[in-house]
Amino acid sequence: MGLVLVGLSHHVAPVELRERVALDPERAGALAAALGEGRAEAVCLSTCNRTELYVAAEDATGAESRAVEALRELAAEAAAELGAVVYRLHDEAAALHLFRVAAGLDSMVPGEGEILGQVRSAFEVGSTGPVLDRLFRQALHVGKKVRSETAIAESPASVSSAAAALAQQVFGALDGREVLLIGAGKTGELAARSLASRGARIAAVASRTPERARAVAERFGAQAITLDEVSRQLVTVDVLVSATGAPGLVVSAGQVAGALARRRGRPLFAIDIAVPRDLDPAIHDLEGCYLYDIDDLEAVVAESLSGRRREAARAETLALEEAERFREWRSSREVVPAIASLRARAEEIRRSELARADARLERLTDNERRAVESVTAQIVAKLLHLPTVRVKQAAATPAGAVYVDALEHLFGLGEEER
């Protein structure tokens, strides 16, 4: 059974084309079912960065044509543009590609975690059989293994996640830590959301416009306050996020110093993602205060991404090893029919010989008969065990086909009884 991958991704196709062929899970499932008709198997993986159709079929050429045609239908009037961007991979190359995708090695941000969930969703709605079932399970395993055995996914890949990771470096788990958000814009809300997703509680939202502060505060279940009330909040909060459009400083070092006296040494982590800056840079010089502005956060992200790229080399090795394992599995599958025939032939001979000896065995008790059955079955199993193991091992090598031929020739497998 051949394995075919037909697809396009952000590496080669512009977003205008990618959005045309993008599929929601329901349509991905329907297309997989259509491509998997007959004895074929199919999975459609569609994300914002890629649409890839994986098909396993006896007639690999026909399956590939059907997959390309399906993409052309999705692209509709942009079908002509597909020719230059669609890639087609076969067998082990297709498997390696999927393993790299699941590991996040083919993503814009190396090691990003979302893709693993998308691979799982595609697998769940796919029309799978033995080949794609094994392929996708192994891909999910590769994805998890790469993330647990390398540091590719450990470091933050965006300003908001870098801010949250730095806060964790100060406080550890953010559960129950209180956040004061100054500014009711999208940027600040995104950073606050990143902190909230890690367990922090958005305690208060301050803004020059009370209505906007209330709207954002409601979304977080927080208290809306005015800028005049910020000093009071500084005594209790652990993290301060500021992202206003104010032309000057919103919080001075003096305000923070005043609050520090009543904080009993608790650290304060401040994130200033406004330009021009909202928080007095001198805050960073205060004992127990850590202030990171947008440049600092972007430097952390840049370093983090370069770290991810370094880890990607190790992840590539893991993906290659798994692709080799998949190749060995597929090769061993090719000898399965020959081994099954051999075992069936041996069992058939055993039963026919027992039947011929039936007259001589009729004086045996039931227990003795069962013992004869068991002993003959064990002899057959033991005789076939080593050849079975050796043929499976050989299947993963270029000599595999020779072994299968030899097996069929020596035991007359597939020949009609004479």
Place this chain on the structure above:
Amino acid sequence: MAELLFWPAFLAYSEAVLAYAGNVRTPGLAGRLATWGVRLGWLAQTGLLAVQAVRADGFPWSTWAGSLNLFVWLVVTAYLIWGCRPRYRLLGLAVMPLAAALFLTSRLGGGTSVGGRPRYSDLFLALHVGLVLAAFAGFTLAAGLAALYLWQERGLKRRRASVLRVRAPALATLETLTGRTIAVALPALTLGIVVGLVRLREEGGGFDALMAVTLLTWLVYGAYLLLRYELGWRGRRTAYLALVGFLLVITVRLGLPLTHFS
């Protein structure tokens, strides 16, 4: 038998040191190898101490080198309580080289051999030496935690872009653990000192400089707990205080041969 157990323990500790260094460069497998090195080394050293205890006529670690052997075991034991977690592997880089070096020093001084007869009673030695060494082991670990805190804090203050690259415990965690370790170690030191003073009074011995430094050590760590838990001191100030206390611990350890084992 004791000699046979020293080398596996020492080699395992040395392997852990190298693996911890490798883990800084490439986290993962090296870190796991380091942890196993510490575990296996600790098991071998535990066996060594057991053999010494069985074969000795009395408390087997009454010499300076012998007490160093026990001290290393206590430090590694304390480290193992939370050192196995991946985020604390940097602490291993601080603690294990010290442990390996002191262990070797102990052997060179004859502290890993069997036999010998102590000058003092078993009960006194077990209480006084055991408690003081357990406290010192705790203070050593606390110093490692405080040093790791200062290193991590400096990275955050300097806004090092690579501050997240090396996995290290959070500042708050390091500070809490330092405080808790000292809070456990100080009562042990207190009891150890009391036992020593009781014996001193019974035997009419003199009060020497080393005893004064030990009392000063007690005062520094007592001040640490008071300032941290009662007056709300946090951060660098308490970390430096823990390191000052550790300098006194080193002074006491180095001064022991001059006053107690001369």
